[in-house]
Amino acid sequence: MVEPVLTDLPAVSLTDYAERARTVLSEDVWDYVDCGSASEVTLSANRRALDRVAVLPRMLRGVDTVDLGARLLGRPYAMPVGVAPMAYQRLVHPDGELGLASAAGAAGIPYLASTLGSTPLEQVTRVGADVWFQLYWLRDRALVRDLLARVVAAGCRALVVTVDVPVLGRRPRDLRNAFRLPDHVVAANLPDGRDALAHAGGPGVSALAAHTASSFAPALRWADLAWLRGQIDLPLVVKGVLDPRDAVEAVRVGADAVVVSNHGGRQLDGAPASVTMLPEVVDAVGGDCQVLLDSGIRSGTDVLRALALGAAGVLVGRPLLWALAAGGERGARDALELLAAELTDALTLAGCADPAAAAELRTLNAG
Template identity: 50%
Template sequence: MSPVTDRVGPRHNPTAGAALPVNLRDLRDEAWRRLDPAHRDYFTGGAGDERTLRANETAFDAYRLLPRVLRGGGERDLRTPLLGGTLSMPVLVSPTAFHRLAHPDGEVGCARAVAGADTVLVLSMAATTPVEAVAAAMDAADRPGRLWFQLYPQPDLGFTESLVRRVEAAGCRALVVTVDSPVLGRRERDLRNGFLDLPPGLGCENMRDPETGRIRDIVLDADLDWPRIDWLRGVTRLPVVLKGILHPADARLAVAHGVDAVWVSNHGGRQLDGAATAVDALPSVVDAVGDRVPVLLDGGIRRGTDVLTALALGATAVGVGRPVLWGLAARGEPGVRQVLDLLRADLGQAMTLAGAVRPADLGPDLLNRMPR
């Protein structure tokens, strides 16, 4: 054992029957071994030739860190203010569909893990568990969690408003409106596998019509526009976050239309193949909005150094999607806890090595972009 010790905790205690993962890819490999190949491809795949999917991760390679030394400062503090609350760290869980396809614990297990980590779960509109059950699971956890709801505004405005009322009643604290999906991206893995629908017994429970009991299809609406965002803001008091922003002009429009945060994302490479990576688009979006609203980011976050890079470029917090699904598929609720624990410890260590005590200490002076 090395005689060198530090305070980069937390230390993970062994759990019966499973070796401790060293990094997120350990959980990915375990998840891939457990998943049905068609379901694995659904969670893993991207659109078209998957250029954007691959680039989301490799784009972080262009940044090198310029750490500061002899900064002192005491214990790290990862707490992050966001939309009226405070996260325990600048990492939240991005919306991803069909958790019960990955593991029977599903969205409920994920919610308990996120509540224990004292951060935010953005529940997908395409969740296989109703929002009320997910909210109850978070409330029953050891520490109160935070639940936001991801929304594709539907052409049926009456149904959309009724769903907004439903998630408000369930205790959701923000609406995350996905705006990068006027149509579904061409996901060729799913086409080859014939994966067109969920297995019997699973459905998009938040789309269940309260009057008929029938589960509606989620309609991706090519007519979605800024007036619809204005309408949505008029029917809810919840903060509205726009997810899927890459162009700085759209970021400026979002602020002009009164949204509460913008989320830089290319949908995990699942929509427009060849789109810019989120980390490459981030600086221009941050410049466009200034300090008027928080800027979030997801896409390719796999390490604490990835989180650090995004924060240094101006993000308030980052979201993780696929890694949470890896943890869920591999080990259920405990696997999601391990994903969040690993990211917390990795980020804390990276910040200490970079000479930062809190996220606010991170800025672009800590980065050097390498030519590609």
């Protein structure tokens, strides 16, 4: 009897897409997507910490249908999920950013476009999704101003400033692979020539780390964020917060939301799992801004865990890149449909008619 081939069967969990992606990606690209920084302690901690969150379900609540709808930054979405900002999506599939943004639009959720996207922002916004633009702070403030003008002109719904990348975390897998971008993948939102270093790797060197060091401003301060708040009339999201004191400071300078995130374990190795810090951040801001969770989300159960701990929603990263790699836009659409089905099941089993009800659930440490 011939065993069925996994890739010929429908995915039944988001992690199914990982092995499918691994079979179609080159080793260096797989490592780039999969890796964390240093010893990858924080990368693995994200998953362990989420698995330790036990949700106490409620019974006999009369829930027979679930409405996944949620409001993020004052706008209605089909579920409390956004596509995390991820660089160079054309690395994994020709559909790239356009495919993943189209999938997000079909799912009714926001798509976060990266400064380091491999498709120009203006093309991404034309696919019809609600696009939030993720900003890396560039050394040249004039370029920051130019990006802000493009963000407004393109019709983006929010600005998301990533604050946890003063320099790129040291990623041994990329160093061993001497990882560099192929010629057809460029930093399409940066001026001509800004990404030259990203294509010029060598033994023991990450071309992306060199490019980041050349392009990004490492000495970003809260005063810079306050300046930014005054430059743009869009909801402002601060991504990369772990310490509750930083969340409070973000609110002080005008943030409408913060994303509790350790960058998927790709920045400071040894930092705590994002979900570990989520309750403290939620308590610290006290309802003054929305709190989202990023890093390690792999299922509808994980979304429920985040909601029960006080998050307004989550950002999903690697699983959607896996799905994009495995099946292009269609794969990403299927993955988001699967996530919606998982979240529906999780909320139903927990006795919640909608995501807001999950905030009333108790959680326990099951570790």
